Amino acid sequence: MWLERPIRGVMLDITGVLYESGAGAITGSVHAVDRLRASGLRVVLVSNESSQPTSTLVKNLNTLGYDWVTTDDVITPIPAVMAVLRQHALNPHLLVHPSVEHEFDDVVRAEEAKTCVVMGDADANFSFENMNSAFNCLMDMKQPKLYCLGKGRYYRHNGKLQLDVGCFNAALEFATGVTADIVGKPAKLYFQKALDHLNLPAEQVLMVGDDLFGDVVGATEVGCRAVLVRTGKFQNSWGQHAAPSFVADNLAHAVDLLLEAMPHWTTA
Amino acid sequence: MWLERPIRGVMLDITGVLYESGAGAITGSVHAVDRLRASGLRVVLVSNESSQPTSTLVKNLNTLGYDWVTTDDVITPIPAVMAVLRQHALNPHLLVHPSVEHEFDDVVRAEEAKTCVVMGDADANFSFENMNSAFNCLMDMKQPKLYCLGKGRYYRHNGKLQLDVGCFNAALEFATGVTADIVGKPAKLYFQKALDHLNLPAEQVLMVGDDLFGDVVGATEVGCRAVLVRTGKFQNSWGQHAAPSFVADNLAHAVDLLLEAMPHWTTA
Numbered sequence: 001m002w003l004e005r006p007i008r009g010v011m012l013d014i015t016g017v018l019y020e021s022g023a024g025a026i027t028g029s030v031h032a033v034d035r036l037r038a039s040g041l042r043v044v045l046v047s048n049e050s051s052q053p054t055s056t057l058v059k060n061l062n063t064l065g066y067d068w069v070t071t072d073d074v075i076t077p078i079p080a081v082m083a084v085l086r087q088h089a090l091n092p093h094l095l096v097h098p099s100v101e102h103e104f105d106d107v108v109r110a111e112e113a114k115t116c117v118v119m120g121d122a123d124a125n126f127s128f129e130n131m132n133s134a135f136n137c138l139m140d141m142k143q144p145k146l147y148c149l150g151k152g153r154y155y156r157h158n159g160k161l162q163l164d165v166g167c168f169n170a171a172l173e174f175a176t177g178v179t180a181d182i183v184g185k186p187a188k189l190y191f192q193k194a195l196d197h198l199n200l201p202a203e204q205v206l207m208v209g210d211d212l213f214g215d216v217v218g219a220t221e222v223g224c225r226a227v228l229v230r231t232g233k234f235q236n237s238w239g240q241h242a243a244p245s246f247v248a249d250n251l252a253h254a255v256d257l258l259l260e261a262m263p264h265w266t267t268a
Numbered sequence: 269m270w271l272e273r274p275i276r277g278v279m280l281d282i283t284g285v286l287y288e289s290g291a292g293a294i295t296g297s298v299h300a301v302d303r304l305r306a307s308g309l310r311v312v313l314v315s316n317e318s319s320q321p322t323s324t325l326v327k328n329l330n331t332l333g334y335d336w337v338t339t340d341d342v343i344t345p346i347p348a349v350m351a352v353l354r355q356h357a358l359n360p361h362l363l364v365h366p367s368v369e370h371e372f373d374d375v376v377r378a379e380e381a382k383t384c385v386v387m388g389d390a391d392a393n394f395s396f397e398n399m400n401s402a403f404n405c406l407m408d409m410k411q412p413k414l415y416c417l418g419k420g421r422y423y424r425h426n427g428k429l430q431l432d433v434g435c436f437n438a439a440l441e442f443a444t445g446v447t448a449d450i451v452g453k454p455a456k457l458y459f460q461k462a463l464d465h466l467n468l469p470a471e472q473v474l475m476v477g478d479d480l481f482g483d484v485v486g487a488t489e490v491g492c493r494a495v496l497v498r499t500g501k502f503q504n505s506w507g508q509h510a511a512p513s514f515v516a517d518n519l520a521h522a523v524d525l526l527l528e529a530m531p532h533w534t535t536a
Contacts (some may be wrong), residue, residue, distance in 0.1 A: 026397075058327075072494075086464065124395075124396045125396075126399070128391065132431055135431055153442060153444075154403070161403070166443075167440070168439060170442035174434060175422055175431055175434075
């Protein structure tokens, strides 16, 4: 039973769990997060969102009713990759969404040779021309280095499935023979960042997400429990997969069960 | 020694061996093919070209000096996949170059549900929008079926490297979990088609190509010998690979060595 052992903290995916991309908050999710927080459980939002600045993401969450969220409550790939770029003094070629290009201004040195490619969810910017530019940039490097912000297969946007950054990463990896460093779910280091934020061991943490691979498989591989929700990009075939601790109708459903179980846990 | 045993037939890749994409015939190649044919060796052209109709490809070869070539001398993916589509009465969703869309007119049934996706070298047609259409088409199928015309990583066009269809296939395969049927090199059935055309066993046939994976590895896997040429998309790092029987400067160089060896073969 996934609720037998105590849970002290919860990692929540954002898109497809808190709200639907291109639409509003998911029914019951705002209230569910409020109840989670009121119960004393620690909460962190863990997203692969790279098509908008984190500040914009937070503002949007505030508008949707998640009025307590600040940038400190959210783990997103762009600040994470920026730390890596700064640490190694890398000069990135960017294949990202136009709205986040400025987020990289501090590290881009236009006059110098590029030393890595950073690929985020670029949406329509994934044109043949832009893919070829990133490809040729990697082929010209003596030690090609590719950072990919997440490894998603697809997401639901305006009710329709849409290819995510992981697909275009697969294309570039196939073309170049280079294996990307993933900065985002399901990378272990990324989940570790979230666990550090919660200051809890993995076995006391629950991940809730709509992506079987990025959220559920990724979180269970670092030792967390994980609930798959039937919102967002959820596919019926995933419900049969062994990885999720539980498949919930939505976040509110998962939180109901979690809060019901809490009084039965023996305190350490 | 790759020339010790007799060779009776030669399979020639076209782009990067007979001519450079976006440029003219490769120096010495027209004369080299004439000499090959005059020597009595059987010759077949084996291409993954899917961005122009085979009739156009043949006309272009004629203009460049390969004036003997007819559509019967060339194996290309579009007629090959058309045979498969007809055999299984499939109704394809096309992600191909605009110039070859009409080649599929005989099998496309616009009013009926699509039963497969056919992806060729679509060039700038590999837009985010078109990739998403092909992806959603596959996700909507009960038994998704993807045909990919070749599995190339990249090719040289107008002197610059450019992503080939294999990369966009990798993206769709990653997104959907579907494994494509490759209609083109390096698929064994495709090489077998060329061997049938030559009416020779693989051990008497030499492949000459500029693609380590599609031409050289593919041909050696069916039992042919294979020469890699330093023209077209050739990369220096490939020269160190174990697969090629020989690395030649260009087609003329390979043919010189081949014709020199011929008199020393004992006749069966």
